Amino acid sequence: xIFLENSLQYDDYFRLRKSVNWNNYSKEQTIFALKHxxxxxxxxxxxxxxxxxxxxxxxxxFTVVDVVVHPAFQGQRVGTVIIQKLLSFVEKxxxxxxxxxxxxxxxxGKEPFYESLGFKRIPHEFCGSGMRKVIQKGKEGKGGFV
Numbered sequence: 001x002i003f004l005e006n007s008l009q010y011d012d013y014f015r016l017r018k019s020v021n022w023n024n025y026s027k028e029q030t031i032f033a034l035k036h037x038x039x040x041x042x043x044x045x046x047x048x049x050x051x052x053x054x055x056x057x058x059x060x061x062f063t064v065v066d067v068v069v070h071p072a073f074q075g076q077r078v079g080t081v082i083i084q085k086l087l088s089f090v091e092k093x094x095x096x097x098x099x100x101x102x103x104x105x106x107x108x109g110k111e112p113f114y115e116s117l118g119f120k121r122i123p124h125e126f127c128g129s130g131m132r133k134v135i136q137k138g139k140e141g142k143g144g145f146v
Contacts, residue, residue, distance in 0.1 A: 001045050001078065003085060008040040012049040016068040038062065039089045041082050045073065053082035055089060057100075062090050064104040083117050105132060 010030055017024050024030070034040075036056070043051035051069040055062050064086055069078045087102065094100040106114050111121060122130040 001043055001050075003081065004042045004044060005085075006037075006040055008034055008037070008042050008052055008054065009049075010034065012042065013052065013066070016049070016052050016070060017066070019070045020068055022068070039086065041085045043069075043073075043078055043082065051078045051082060053079075053086055055086045057090075059093070060100060062100060062102045064102060067104075079113065080117065083114075087117075103130070105130060 010027065013030060013034065014024050014027075025033070033056075034054075037054045038057050039055040041051075041053045042049050050073045053067040054065050056065055057063060064083065067079060067082055069076075069082075090100050090102055102119075104114065104119065106119075115121065122128070
């Protein structure tokens with residue numbers, strides 16, 4: 001397996017999300033997001049991309065998103081290496097005397113995996129509950145909140 005930096009392409013992104021039954025975003029949104037990714041890791045096995053992970057952020061706060069390992073390759077520590085590489089990027093880019101916050105929303109049931117890599121569940125002694133809001137817009141242009 002080969003780990004590649006900043007080479008994630010739309011077709012691989014779409015296919016990997018589909019492999020784990022995650023909804024995909026519009027092609028336009030996805031291409032925009034990929035162009036604005038701070039750092040990404042893709043994993044190549046033979047000639048196929050079999051895993052990915054992205055980091056988005058502003059230099060103070062980072063969010064780990066789209067960590068997907070194709071089901072045929074799960075349980076082989078691929079996800080662990082992806083997270084380690086994403087965290088290493090943040091560590092390298094945090095200046096002396098500074099600090100960075102890395103957050104994520106775990107897929108249901110995957111919390112123990114992230115805890116094993118040093119993430120803490122929220123709420124905890126310093127943070128309240130993590131929260132999210134999804135804004136969905138139909139093709140006719142009308143929005144709605146989910």
